[in-house]
Amino acid sequence: MDVSELKKNAKLEIDGQPWVVTDFQFVKPGKGQGLYKCKIKNMITGSVVDRTWRSGEKLSAADVESRKYEFLFSTGDSFTFMDSETYEQVELVADLVGDDAKFLMDNLGVDILSYNGRPVGLTLPSHVTMSVSECEPGVKGDTATGATKGATVQTGYELQVPLFIKVGDNLKIDTRTGAYVERVNQ
Amino acid sequence: MRVWDAALAAVRAQLRGAGLREVSTAIRTDAVAIEPWIEPISSAGKLLATSPELAMKRLLCRGAGSLFQIAHVFRAAEVGARHSEEFHLIEWYRDQGREEAGVEEGVAPVIGDVEQIVAAVFEGVAPLIADHGGVEPPEPPRRWRRVDLVELMGESLGQPLAGSEPADAIGALLGRVREAAGVRLGPGERPPRAPEDPELARLLAWTELFSLWSDVHLDPWLAALEPGVGVHVVGFPVSLAALAEREPDSCRAARFESHVAGVELANGYRELRDPTEQRARFELVSAMRSVHGQPALPMPEAFIGELDQLPPCAGAALGLDRLVALACGCERLDQVALL
Numbered sequence: 001m002d003v004s005e006l007k008k009n010a011k012l013e014i015d016g017q018p019w020v021v022t023d024f025q026f027v028k029p030g031k032g033q034g035l036y037k038c039k040i041k042n043m044i045t046g047s048v049v050d051r052t053w054r055s056g057e058k059l060s061a062a063d064v065e066s067r068k069y070e071f072l073f074s075t076g077d078s079f080t081f082m083d084s085e086t087y088e089q090v091e092l093v094a095d096l097v098g099d100d101a102k103f104l105m106d107n108l109g110v111d112i113l114s115y116n117g118r119p120v121g122l123t124l125p126s127h128v129t130m131s132v133s134e135c136e137p138g139v140k141g142d143t144a145t146g147a148t149k150g151a152t153v154q155t156g157y158e159l160q161v162p163l164f165i166k167v168g169d170n171l172k173i174d175t176r177t178g179a180y181v182e183r184v185n186q
Numbered sequence: 187m188r189v190w191d192a193a194l195a196a197v198r199a200q201l202r203g204a205g206l207r208e209v210s211t212a213i214r215t216d217a218v219a220i221e222p223w224i225e226p227i228s229s230a231g232k233l234l235a236t237s238p239e240l241a242m243k244r245l246l247c248r249g250a251g252s253l254f255q256i257a258h259v260f261r262a263a264e265v266g267a268r269h270s271e272e273f274h275l276i277e278w279y280r281d282q283g284r285e286e287a288g289v290e291e292g293v294a295p296v297i298g299d300v301e302q303i304v305a306a307v308f309e310g311v312a313p314l315i316a317d318h319g320g321v322e323p324p325e326p327p328r329r330w331r332r333v334d335l336v337e338l339m340g341e342s343l344g345q346p347l348a349g350s351e352p353a354d355a356i357g358a359l360l361g362r363v364r365e366a367a368g369v370r371l372g373p374g375e376r377p378p379r380a381p382e383d384p385e386l387a388r389l390l391a392w393t394e395l396f397s398l399w400s401d402v403h404l405d406p407w408l409a410a411l412e413p414g415v416g417v418h419v420v421g422f423p424v425s426l427a428a429l430a431e432r433e434p435d436s437c438r439a440a441r442f443e444s445h446v447a448g449v450e451l452a453n454g455y456r457e458l459r460d461p462t463e464q465r466a467r468f469e470l471v472s473a474m475r476s477v478h479g480q481p482a483l484p485m486p487e488a489f490i491g492e493l494d495q496l497p498p499c500a501g502a503a504l505g506l507d508r509l510v511a512l513a514c515g516c517e518r519l520d521q522v523a524l525l
Contacts, residue, residue: 131272
């Protein structure tokens with residue numbers, strides 16, 4: 001894959017080990033070469049290193065097995081999922097779930113990745129639908145920086161939404177960016 | 187919403203007040219300036235403009251005089267807190283053709299324009315920020331300083347530089363900066379072999395050195411400055427300025443870059459007017475792009491064909507989205523995007 005396809009949660013194979021991109025920043029000095037400054041986490045040992053790639057470089061995607069699971073519950077330190085077909089349960093430590101925890105609501109279908117038979121991480125659907133539990137009232141046009149305001153959804157995740165959004169509305173959210181996509185009827 | 191209205195009005199008032207005329211050139215074009223690391227997005231057989239530079243210079247060639255544009259521009263795969271594939275570029279040129287012979291103003295007037303545009307947008311936006319929840323609006327730059335790029339590079343790298351060194355003279359520096367930037371080679375990977383053409387090797391080496399050095403040294407240096415100081419980086423090596431005129435008796439180009447609060451806002455040139463040299467520089471950059479496996483770009487023939495008519499002029503481009511974000515105290519461009 002080309003380095004421009006890099007994003008948070010991309011799985012890479014480096015020196016025969018699976019790595020996941022946990023933090024990702026694109027910088028580009030004036031008319032210079034773009035740099036993809038990443039923190040990558042070894043999906044087996046959990047060790048985190050800084051690594052920078054430059055525009056034009058090529059990377060190998062890690063070949064990890066992925067199966068469908070549903071989210072059951074969390075104890076805080078770990079998250080338990082159930083295989084939708086075999087009802088077999090697996091546990092992921094909170095460290096491996098990371099930031100994705102904010103999208104984990106009951107029965108959410110996710111893909112769990114395993115590398116040599118060990119669960120090492122999860123992939124969320126690209127979009128989830130969540131309902132608004134709290135948001136500021138917004139008055140049309142009464143905004144300095146843009147037509148948005150803050151809102152909190154059922155898992156406690158906070159995001160920017162358009163002014164017309166009310167408590168109880170269902171929002172489609174892009175899990176890769178965390179951003180509001182649209183209001184849906186459900 | 188009102189912030190954009192105020193910012194656009196401030197920019198227009200500033201540039202019109204300085205005697206520049208507003209134009210609007212085509213977004214879909216046959217060719218864009220060939221730059222090492224700027225990728226156009228194609229659109230039904232044409233390219234979306236990465237900058238209105240070539241079109242506006244052609245208008246200058248035809249006697250349009252000093253002009254400006256607030257353009258929508260597109261650059262593929264630039265996505266980040268301060269990058270977006272589509273953004274607003276304020277681009278302007280001052281026709282210096284009517285200056286008395288021998289008077290070389292160079293980039294000084296456009297550097298002045300950058301300072302005034304920044305001040306005007308901060309001033310236009312401040313009351314709106316203050317109105318909105320009584321937040322203290324961010325401070326505009328109170329003073330500006332200039333710093334010589336090559337001197338600063340030499341200082342921070344512990345090796346004095348002239349800016350014209352051939353590739354092998356900066357090879358060791360490049361190795362150190364790669365290490366410091368966290369660029370590593372995997373087992374079995376080899377650094378790409380330097381091309382035999384010394385000009386191409388120099389271009390590759392300087393471009394890489396500048397890109398990595400900016401990240402490792404320039405950004406922290408800018409961040410450590412006291413708040414309220416804007417910086418104009420001047421004295422770029424010719425290798426880092428594909429469309430700028432060479433300074434007389436020097437290996438430097440008449441290019442500057444302006445930074446506010448650690449954010450690169452503007453870039454300007456005293457414009458290159460020699461079609462032969464311009465074609466040679468584009469060809470060299472094309473060769474560099476093919477070394478990196480980037481797609482070939484068409485030579486901007488229409489632009490080169492008219493370039494001998496370009497009056498002496500200086501021009502600059504300023505990222506309006508970044509300026510609006512700064513004036514609002516926002517870190518990310520998407521925080522100030524209207525939709």
